[in-house]
Amino acid sequence: MTAVTETAVHLTRMRDxxxxxxxxxxxxxxxxxxxxxLPTETTEALADFILTGGKRLRPLLCLLGWYTAADTFxxxxxxxxxxxxxxxxxxxxxxxDVMDRSDLRRGHPTVHRALAAHHHRRARSPVDADExxxxxxxxxxxxxxxxxxxxLHTAGLAPAQQAAAWPLIDTMHAxxxxxxxxxxxxxxxxxxxxxxxxxxxxxxxAKYTVERPLHIGAALAGAGPALRxxxxxxxLPLGEAFQLRDDLLGVFGTPEDTGKPNLDDLREGKxxxxxxxxxxxxxxxxxxxxxxxxxxxxxxxxxxxRVRDILTTTGARTTIETLIHHRHRQALTALDSLPAPLAAxxxxxxxxxxxxxxxx
Numbered sequence: 001m002t003a004v005t006e007t008a009v010h011l012t013r014m015r016d017x018x019x020x021x022x023x024x025x026x027x028x029x030x031x032x033x034x035x036x037x038l039p040t041e042t043t044e045a046l047a048d049f050i051l052t053g054g055k056r057l058r059p060l061l062c063l064l065g066w067y068t069a070a071d072t073f074x075x076x077x078x079x080x081x082x083x084x085x086x087x088x089x090x091x092x093x094x095x096x097d098v099m100d101r102s103d104l105r106r107g108h109p110t111v112h113r114a115l116a117a118h119h120h121r122r123a124r125s126p127v128d129a130d131e132x133x134x135x136x137x138x139x140x141x142x143x144x145x146x147x148x149x150x151x152l153h154t155a156g157l158a159p160a161q162q163a164a165a166w167p168l169i170d171t172m173h174a175x176x177x178x179x180x181x182x183x184x185x186x187x188x189x190x191x192x193x194x195x196x197x198x199x200x201x202x203x204x205x206a207k208y209t210v211e212r213p214l215h216i217g218a219a220l221a222g223a224g225p226a227l228r229x230x231x232x233x234x235x236l237p238l239g240e241a242f243q244l245r246d247d248l249l250g251v252f253g254t255p256e257d258t259g260k261p262n263l264d265d266l267r268e269g270k271x272x273x274x275x276x277x278x279x280x281x282x283x284x285x286x287x288x289x290x291x292x293x294x295x296x297x298x299x300x301x302x303x304x305x306r307v308r309d310i311l312t313t314t315g316a317r318t319t320i321e322t323l324i325h326h327r328h329r330q331a332l333t334a335l336d337s338l339p340a341p342l343a344a345x346x347x348x349x350x351x352x353x354x355x356x357x358x359x360x
Contacts, residue, residue, distance in 0.1 A: 010067075011060065011347055014074070018059045021076075021083040025151060026050055041118055045111050046140050046147070050090050053106035053259065057355065058085045058213045061235075064347055065217025068340040069227055077156040078220050081165065084151035085213055091144035092176060092208075098137050099184060100268055101297075107259035112137035157220070164219040172212035179204025186271035188295040192280045197273045198240075205246075206239025210355075233334035234348065241327035242355045244320050247272040249359070251308060252317070257359040263304055269295025273323070278316035286310045328356045 026047045033043040059082035066074045074082070096102075097110040104110060109117065116133025152169065182200045214231045249258050250265035251274065265272070275294065279287060290310060293303050311317050331352050335345055 010073075010343055011350065014060055014063045014079075015056055017074075017079045018056055018063075018083050018086065021079050022050055022086065025083065025147070029147065041115065042136065042140050042143060045115060045136075046090070046094075046143050049094065049105075049111055049140075050087060050144075052108060054086065054089075056086060057351070058089055058209060059083055060351065061210060061213035062217040064344055064351070065214035065219075065223075065231065066221045067217075067347075068214075068231070068338070068344045069218040069221035069223035071341045071344075074217070077161075078217065080151055080155035081157070081216065081220065082213075084148045084155070085216070087144055087148040087151060088173070091141050091148060092180070094137055094141035094144060096180065098134055098141070099180075100264055102260060102264050104255070104260045107256075110137070111140050115140070160222075161220050164222070165216050168212060168216050168219055172208055172216070175203045175212070176208040179208065183270070188269040190269055190271050190275045190279060190290065190294045192276055193271075194273060194276050197271055197276055200271075201240050201243045201273070202236070205243035206236050208239075209242060210239035211235035227339065230334070230338050234331045234338060234352075237327040237330035237334070238352050238355060241324045241331070244273065244324045244327070245356055245358060247274050248317065248320055248324075251311065253359065259360060263299060263301070266294060266304055266307060267297050267299045274311060274316055274320050277319045278311050278314045281314040281316065282310060286314065324356055328352060 030043055030047055032038075033040055059079075062082040062085055063074045063078065066078050093105060094111045097105055098112050102110050103113055108114075112133040114133070115136040116129045119132045119136075120129040122129075157165070179200055179202070182196070183204055186196050186200065211232055214235050215228050218227055218231060247265070247270075249262075250260075250270070250272075251262060253262050255261055275290070279290060282290060289306065293299055293307055296303075299307075332349065335348055335352070338345060338348075340348075
C-alpha cells in the first residue's frame with residue numbers, strides 16, 4: 001500500500017469512526033427524549049444539525065494528535081472525545097448563526113430559522129415566530145454544550161488522561177468564547193487596524209480549530225510539552241490560513257458551494273484582515289463607499305458587487321491569498337520536523353491542503 005493510499009484509508013476510517021460515534025450518541029438522545037416526554041423539536045433540531053454535513057476537521061485533528069504521539073490507531077474513548085469536540089463546534093455554530101442573524105448553514109436553514117418555521121403556524125405573528133426561533137436556538141446551542149460535556153465525561157478515559165486533557169479542553173472552551181466576543185465587538189466598525197482581526201483569528205479559529213484538538217489528542221496519548229509545542233508550530237499558521245480562506249469565501253464564495261450566503265459578512269461589517277487591507281489602500285471615494293456600506297443590514301447584491309470590486313482592485317484580495325499561501329508553507333515547514341509517524345505527517349499534510357485550498 002502506498003503512503004498516499006494508506007493516508008486516505010486512515011483519514012476515511014477515522015472520519016467513519018467519528019460519524020458512527022455521533023450517530024449512536026444522537027440516536028440514544030432521541031430515544032431518551034421520547035421516553036422522558038421531552039420537547040422533541042429541540043432534540044431533533046440539534047440531532048439534524050449534528051448529523052447533517054460538517055467537515056469533521058476538529059475531531060480528525062484530535063485523532064491525529066493521538067496518532068502522532070502514540071503511533072497507534074485511536075481507541076474508542078479517544079474517538080468519543082474527538083466526537084465531543086465536534087458537538088462543541090456545533091454549539092459555537094448555532095450561537096454564531098444567531099448572533100450573525102444568518103439564514104443558511106451547510107445549505108440548510110439555520111437552527112433559529114428552522115425553529116421559526118416550525119412555530120410559524122402557532123405564533124400570533126411572524127415576529128413572534130422569529131423571536132421563538134432565536135430563543136429556541138440559544139437553548140439548542142446550550143443543549144449542544146451539554147451533549148458535548150456528556151460525551152467527554154462518559155468516554156471512559158483513565159484518570160491520567162482526564163488530568164492531561166481536561167485543562168486543555170477548558171482552555172479551548174474559554175478561548176473560542178473570548179474570540180467570538182472580540183469578533184462581535186469589532187463588527188460594524190471596519191478599520192485599518194491589522195492587529196484586531198489577527199487576535200480574533202488566533203482565538204476564534206487558529207487555536208480552537210487546529211491547535212487545541214491536536215494538543216488534546218496528543219495529551220490523551222501522554223505527550224509532553226515538547227511535542228505540543230511542535231504541533232503548535234504547524235497548527236497556528238494553518239489555523240490562520242483556514243480562517244483567512246473563510247473570510248474570502250464569506251465575501252467571494254458561491255452559496256451553492258459554501259452552503260451559506262455571501263452577503264452576511266458584509267452586512268455584519270466584519271472587521272476582517274481582508275477589509276482592513278482594503279481600507280488601508282482605498283482611495284477616498286472607495287473608502288467612503290466601504291465605510292458607508294459595510295454593516296448595512298439592507299445591503300443588496302448590486303452594492304455588494306461594488307464592494308467586491310474594491311476589495312479586488314485595491315489588492316486586498318490578492319494580499320489575503322498571499323498570506324494564505326505563506327501560512328500554508330509555514331505549516332508544512334513545521335511538519336517536516338515534526339517527530340511523528342510518517343502516516344500521521346502525510347495525513348496532516350493532506351489536511352493542510354484541504355483546509356486552505358477549498359470552495360466551502
